[in-house]
Amino acid sequence: MRVSDFRRVRRLGRGAEGTVWLERNRDTREYLACKNMKARVVVEEQPKEVWMIKNCMPDHRSLVEFVGWCWLRPRSRQRCNIYFEYCAGGDLRQLIPRRNPGRYPESFIWHVFIQLAEALDAMHNRGTQHVVHRDVKPENIFLKSRYRPNHTYPTIKLGDYGCASNIANTNAINCTWKYMPPEIQCSAAGDIWALGAVIHELCHGFGPVSTRRRNWQRDPAARRPKDLPSRYSDALHHQVMSCLRTNRLERPNSETLVRRLHGERPTAHQ
Structure with a gap:
């Protein structure tokens, strides 16, 4: 996934780890929740959260679906975007x-x-x-x-x-x-x-x-x-x-x- 594939719509929330934005895919028009965060821990060249999702956790209807991720600056590997399904009903x-x-x-x-x-x-x-x-x-x-x-x-x-x-x-x-x-x-x-x-x-x-x-x-x-x-x-x-x-x-x-x-x-x- 690439940052340029998405258009930022509005901010959904902010937490200790970063800011969550509502973004829309320019091609598919799909809305996703984008977590913009600093990757404090990297495992196998991936942010720890991404590694945990991909290698340890199952897909389940009651877990927010992981869609993809990307580094904001691939060479520095400090900040990343992690994309999840958008839940329109809020929290x-x-x-x-x-x-x-x-x-x-x-x-x-x-x-x-x-x-x-x-x-x-x-x-x-x-x-x-x-x-x-x-x-x-x-x-x-x-x-x-x-x-x-x-x-x-x-x-x-x-x-x-x-x-x-x-x-x-x-x-x-x-x-x-x-x-x-x-x-x-x-x-x-x-x-x-x-x-x-x-x-x-x-x-x-x-x-x-x-x-x-x-x-x-x-x-x-x-x-x-x-x-x-x-x-x-x-x-x-x-x-x-x-x-x-x-x-x-x-x-x-x-x-x-x-x-x-x-x-x-x-x-x-x-």
């Missing part, structure tokens, strides 16, 4: 309710929960190597199309693999603090805790981590989830809380969680 952060807890129907909560669990299961278990996302949060969860009440729900996709790493190399703490598990360690179990925190926030408008307590990083009381709003079923409440258990060994792994969610959803109150 999940835009749907977090600031007021009116429980505003979303339970069927939508299950829809998001299951697709994100399937995305983690794909990363953890379905690729050529086990991969931990390490930064599950609403800003990295995308909607393929806009959410509209009383319409078919959009496909939910987990993206931004800049912090992703092999499970065997998870000592570094890359997690966003609001979604950091009690053990303060990035791992597959930490991804599950972060998923529970995201669903907790989608239901309540706030997550389970309290910054009002001193030393919240090491204070177990800072990570006490609140019961879901009463409109949601006991089955949904139980599955969310199972992800938010303090002891990482008591949380379900992603494969078990997917199986449980598919089993519980039909019996839950919709």
